[in-house]
Amino acid sequence: MLKVLITFLLALSFLACTKKDKQSGSNEYGLKNSETLRIVVDREPPSLDWSIATDTESALITNNLMEGLVAYNLKDPELSLQPALALKWTSSENAKKWTFKLRRGVKWSDGVEFTAQQIVDSWVRLLSPLTASEYAYFLFGIKNAKEFNKGTIKDSKQLGIKVSPQGDIQVELESSMSYFPYLLTHSSTFPIRLDLIKKHGVNKWTEAGNHVGLGPFNLKVWEHDKVIILERNERYYGEKAKVKNVLGYIVGEKSTALNLFDNGQVDAVKDLPKSELRFLAKKKEFIKESMLGIFYLGFNVKKAPFDNVLVRKAFIHAIDRNEIVKVLGAGEVPLKGWVPQGMFGHNNNVGLAFDVAKAKKYLNEAGFTDLTKFPKIEIGFNTNENHQRVIENVQAQLKRNLGISVDLKNEEWKVYLNTLKSNAPHMFRMGWVADYPDPDNFLNLMTSYSDNNHTGWGDTQYDHYIEEAVSVADKSVRKLIYQKAQKILLEKGASVFPTYSMVQTHMVSQRVKNFPVNAVYQFLFKDVELEKAK
């Protein structure tokens, strides 16, 4: 009997082994490597419903499947806007009323015509309290939008969004907003097809097979937690994508992604682990690009001794940003101002520089003559290897330069967020990545009424500047206003210590040409070309 069993098993194994006569040069999904860009998607995209999604991986996929009214001109270092579904746009004198003239004859991937109503549908859906979208606030600048989201206004017709008889989109805002068109680069404002949502149901319309888009690619396969495949959209109105497929393996662990890269199974790995940068930066596949994001330390100005501005200034003067950047080693840019490198308004001539003598002088003036009796200070940060390296360096510098010992306290991310809201430590680490490439996005953060300002600091003059700047259309005037605002924030108030401007680092195979890296972190694959294997 045993013999029969063994023979049977052997036969079966043999059969199984011969099953796959995989064509060489293609992968498990039957896609030819020469036509397929293979990337790593860092985690399962939480949602491809662009009214709902908020994270980078969902945005990465959606931005290749869809388009909005306007798009970034990624070739322009100032990141100006270029037409997408809107051909042109104009605003009233005070930037309060906007008109978007739409492109005609554009078709969705299922052949249905793109209309202005689909934009209105999308914005109403984004703002509807029933959708409960986190990014609803993106459009709070539109007239009555906030009340509509709150539920105090029920009728969507009262929103400042209209379709003109010519089929243009007309928007009326609550107040002037010179950067309004920039918001429309964001996927949450892309047009939407209510008929599809109705047909497939609110949870299933984003699945492969149901998903329909206006972008250069279509969603071909989405095996949750495993793989996503995009396929060229032949109905795309613009220049068709050069690469036929994009295959995204969902791989959560960076070292695993790098193993796949080394083994030639993927062409690109985004956001390299900092611990391996020293090694990876030497390879020819390594690429680096600035990113519109900042890392900063905040002071809780409600807690002694940081209720005294002199002490805050002393601490800022005592920390050398260059040393921190060296510890990190990815080429981060030391940041003295509050606006990241690569964005207009960036200025490293404001703010307080490293100067130990000044630091000691300020402490003396504040009455701390004997630094051994300096009160206990705690620096908080969320558990993360890179943050830890920065904070430990700050701790060492304070000890070395001022002789002050500080305690470090790390907490799990959500616990940390809770701590910041309820009782922020003396000093804490935080970061901000741009939602739209405008300084307002960064400076607004520190207004006295901002929910993201955990320092407890506020200044009415500062608030006033920020409000004034958004209503000004002239960039050079705005620049000056932002300059003044940063002086108040960083020199007068000294409530934050901007540390560095973020960078992004990737590994991209040599066979990939035009891999899209840009400061706004948009990975648009339509221009990618693959070199033929020799």
Place this chain on the structure above:
Amino acid sequence: MSRERKRKLITSVLSILFAATVLLNFFNYEVPTFLWALDGIVLFGLLSYYIITQKLVTYMVKRSLEAAVVLVIIATMTFLLLRIIPGGPFDQEKALPPEVIANIEAKYQLNEPVYMQYYYYISGLLRGDLGESYKYVGRSVTDILAETLPNSIQLGFYALLISFLIGIPTGVIAASKHNTWIDNLSMTLAISGVSLPSFLVAAIFILVFCFSLNWLPPALWEGPEYYILPIVVLGIRPAAVIARLTRSSVLEVISSDYIRTARAKGLSERSILFKHVLKNSLIPVLTFSGPLIAGILSGSFIIEMIFAVPGMGKHLIQSVSNRDYPLVLGVTLIFSVLLVLSNLVVDLLYSFFDPRINLS
């Protein structure tokens, strides 16, 4: 046909049936539904036959009721603990305006008192509805589990299979060659297997089998060649534990009186070992197997991350950091059900292997 031959024939047919399922599955063939059904019916039939003939029906009913109570307690505790830990599911770096938070809370009924939320949860559970994930918007917890658990079970099953296939024979051989170099070698290996952390073993194996020998891919879950490394790495530790348990247990049984009797009767060493010693030596291994089976089948976070296996293990950890309440509850319950079931099966097997243990 004699009774003995009939028994052998049935055993062989069943073995072929199971082996076919296992192999088809391993080599990425579509396993026909009828084969799955047949496997299920046979297993269930055997179990029922055993329960009925051994008069264990009342025992099973009692155990099932106990299990239900345990599950309700676990669901309640998890529910409460999630509400106690600081940080909520929608807390994030960029603070949201109050209107937006109010809408989200209303959508997920988080604005209601905790006892009402508990009521909704338990009543959903009774209807078999585990709710919708907060993080993966639009995906029900049932969908997530249905998509990921099979991969974890597949990985876990093979890992268990090889850990038993390697562990038990190694233990038996080591014990029968007590204090020889074979014994020393296998126990040294076993101790290394127990003490080396799996991420280190994984790294070494990837280095050797992927980058030096170029035999196997370093990650992904696309077919047999992809399965081998994660299965072996996951299986090593339990194999080592099982080997050590088997060895010490065999050594203990070998020196008992009834084995001396068997030897005195002049039975061959081989037949003593396999017919008399082994069966009784497996009790400690069984005890270890209950939690082991549940733990391995529900997915290993580390192995799944390292080898990019689309399994449930990562949700066990990540759902907690995301404070994705429904998903945490879902994976906890699945894990608990697996644990309760495997312990029950182990208890049944106790009485099968050692008739002195009377369950009823």
